[in-house]
Amino acid sequence: MSARIYLGDSVYYELDCGTVILTTQNGLGASNTIALEPEVIGNLVKQIARDFDRVMLLALLAGT
Helix, strand or coil: CCCCEEEECCEEEEEECCEEEEEEECCCCEEEEEEECHHHHHHHHHHHHHHHHHHHHHHHHHCC
């Protein structure tokens, strides 16, 4: 298991044998845990890329 990395907004990232583990902290320990397997990670990255392109297009159209 890799070292935990703080992403912001109380969210932490770890990598365990190809599975991404996301946890949230409430100050007393992990309050939520999500385990993302490689297929899910790929789907998430694709969705983020699609959404990012939309946001960038809207920003360009708005002239910002």
